[in-house]
Amino acid sequence: IIPPELRFAFLKLFNRTFHLFSPHCYFDITELDGVNTNELYNAVQLYLSSSVSIAAGNRLTLTRAVNSSSVTFGLSNNDSIVDTFNDVTVLWEHVVTQRQTQTFAWRPLPEEKRGFTLRIKKRDKVLILNSYLDYIVEKADEIRRKNQDRLLYTNARGGSLDSRGHPWESVPFKHPSTFETLAMDPRKKERIMDDLKDFVEGQMFYQKTGRAWKRGYLLYGPPGTGKSSMIAAMANYLGYDIYDLELTEVHSNSELRKLLMKTSSKSIIVIEDIDCSINLTNRATPKHRGGQETRSGSGLGEESGNGNTITLSGLLNFTDGLWSCCGSERIFVFTTNHIEKLDPALLRSGRMDMHVCMSYCDFSSLKILLKNYLGYEEEDVDEDVLKEMERVVEKAEMTPADVSESLIKNRRDKEKAVRELLVELKSRGEMNVKGGKLRGQSGNLRELEIVEEEEKRAIDNVEDETELEDNVCKD
Numbered sequence: 001i002i003p004p005e006l007r008f009a010f011l012k013l014f015n016r017t018f019h020l021f022s023p024h025c026y027f028d029i030t031e032l033d034g035v036n037t038n039e040l041y042n043a044v045q046l047y048l049s050s051s052v053s054i055a056a057g058n059r060l061t062l063t064r065a066v067n068s069s070s071v072t073f074g075l076s077n078n079d080s081i082v083d084t085f086n087d088v089t090v091l092w093e094h095v096v097t098q099r100q101t102q103t104f105a106w107r108p109l110p111e112e113k114r115g116f117t118l119r120i121k122k123r124d125k126v127l128i129l130n131s132y133l134d135y136i137v138e139k140a141d142e143i144r145r146k147n148q149d150r151l152l153y154t155n156a157r158g159g160s161l162d163s164r165g166h167p168w169e170s171v172p173f174k175h176p177s178t179f180e181t182l183a184m185d186p187r188k189k190e191r192i193m194d195d196l197k198d199f200v201e202g203q204m205f206y207q208k209t210g211r212a213w214k215r216g217y218l219l220y221g222p223p224g225t226g227k228s229s230m231i232a233a234m235a236n237y238l239g240y241d242i243y244d245l246e247l248t249e250v251h252s253n254s255e256l257r258k259l260l261m262k263t264s265s266k267s268i269i270v271i272e273d274i275d276c277s278i279n280l281t282n283r284a285t286p287k288h289r290g291g292q293e294t295r296s297g298s299g300l301g302e303e304s305g306n307g308n309t310i311t312l313s314g315l316l317n318f319t320d321g322l323w324s325c326c327g328s329e330r331i332f333v334f335t336t337n338h339i340e341k342l343d344p345a346l347l348r349s350g351r352m353d354m355h356v357c358m359s360y361c362d363f364s365s366l367k368i369l370l371k372n373y374l375g376y377e378e379e380d381v382d383e384d385v386l387k388e389m390e391r392v393v394e395k396a397e398m399t400p401a402d403v404s405e406s407l408i409k410n411r412r413d414k415e416k417a418v419r420e421l422l423v424e425l426k427s428r429g430e431m432n433v434k435g436g437k438l439r440g441q442s443g444n445l446r447e448l449e450i451v452e453e454e455e456k457r458a459i460d461n462v463e464d465e466t467e468l469e470d471n472v473c474k475d
């Protein structure tokens with residue numbers, strides 16, 4: 001009979017000799033690292049779930065996470081699978097063993113001990129190990145994004161942090177808006193989609209030109225014209241998460257910077273109603289606070305006075321400064337109802353790459369809404385009615401939200417819905433024409449005209465700029 005110590009020593013020696021002469025090396029990736037979850041384990045699991053094929057004869061587990069809209073495959077217990085990366089073949093084994101019963105633990109561990117073992121030929125190890133693991137993590141992220149619904153983050157918690165020290169709180173984002181359902185000029189829509197696509201595929205371009213990999217959009221127009229819907233459509237199109245930044249909840253520029261640092265790449269950072277969220281005139285005016293003069297807006301990395309207000313320069317640094325590049329592939333979207341109120345600094349070229357005007361419903365938008373709400377194609381609507389609609393729609397100045405409302409009201413009776421919409425378009429059109437005259441009579445027209453003229457000029461300028469910038473960017 002061999003004493004246990006000797007047996008153990010013998011086994012150890014055997015193992016060592018075996019590993020010395022074995023052409024392979026092995027890596028264990030356990031599910032838990034101490035008591036913490038091992039991110040790499042989850043990544044490998046997701047990665048393998050994408051590469052296994054049912055035909056391979058493997059036994060697979062199927063899982064579907066809460067709030068997820070798709071099923072993922074996984075490798076069953078103690079099953080193995082071959083994978084190739086850069087022409088190197090490796091073997092993955094999913095190892096599951098029973099954990100010894102615990103007598104006492106602060107935090108009970110799962111009954112099963114799970115892990116993946118990666119087997120690589122020794123000579124291949126240097127060649128691929130690091131790049132292979134990086135590749136797996138990246139791929140897993142991609143799968144996670146695809147499987148999961150988008151997340152909508154908000155900082156509206158008064159600057160407090162959650163239990164993990166995170167300033168953002170998230171909820172699943174299930175906005176059904178897509179570019180298909182978005183009612184706007186199809187050519188404009190196409191341009192925005194192309195721009196987004198170029199952005200996503202443009203890593204090399206941004207690297208080559210030395211630009212940070214980010215893009216800014218300014219959406220402006222009256223309420224109910226689809227600015228928020230456009231943001232949702234963008235997120236759904238790209239598969240990005242949304243960070244909805246509530247500027248009124250941010251107390252200092254440094255807090256803003258921290259928020260930015262905690263956003264992930266491949267995300268859209270949104271500031272709605274930018275003209276209302278921040279006093280945009282405070283850029284160059286010196287402030288007196290507590291007897292101490294502070295000048296906000298003097299440059300990069302500067303704090304705002306005693307640190308309890310956020311300034312335009314802080315915001316510009318947020319989108320443009322060095323800190324904005326601490327992640328990549330990020331899109332900034334600002335929305336406003338009053339573009340003319342914005343500081344020119346926000347509008348100057350290079351800051352917001354594309355200015356998109358969301359306006360009242362035109363004929364092409366109307367047709368999209370008829371399709372969305374009634375399932376009507378152009379030929380399903382009476383030709384005369386359609387012509388009449390085309391004639392009055394611009395004058396009516398109804399927002400897509402107004403039109404949607406009218407269509408929803410009568411959606412059970414489609415013909416009635418179309419009829420009533422036409423009536424409403426006409427009456428609004430007439431009212432606008434009459435209203436214009438009335439304004440004239442009351443002497444306010446001139447004033448209004450000036451405002452409109454100014455607005456138009458601002459918009460025209462902006463559009464010219466956009467054209468130019470777009471050309472520059474696309475070259």
Ligand SMILES: Nc1ncnc2c1ncn2[C@@H]1O[C@H](COP(=O)(O)OP(=O)(O)OP(=O)(O)O)[C@@H](O)[C@H]1O
Pocket residue numbers: 181182183184221222223224225226227228229230337358399400401402404
């Ligand atoms: N262009 C559009 N295409 C499709 N639906 C639209 C469009 N514009 C508005 N709607 C409908 O009207 C509702 C309100 O639109 P949305 O919230 O996107 O407007 P908004 O421009 O963000 O307004 P606000 O300036 O008040 O924030 C949406 O839920 C959507 O159903």
Ligand SMILES: [Mg+2]
Pocket residue numbers: 227228229272
């Ligand atoms: Mg909105």
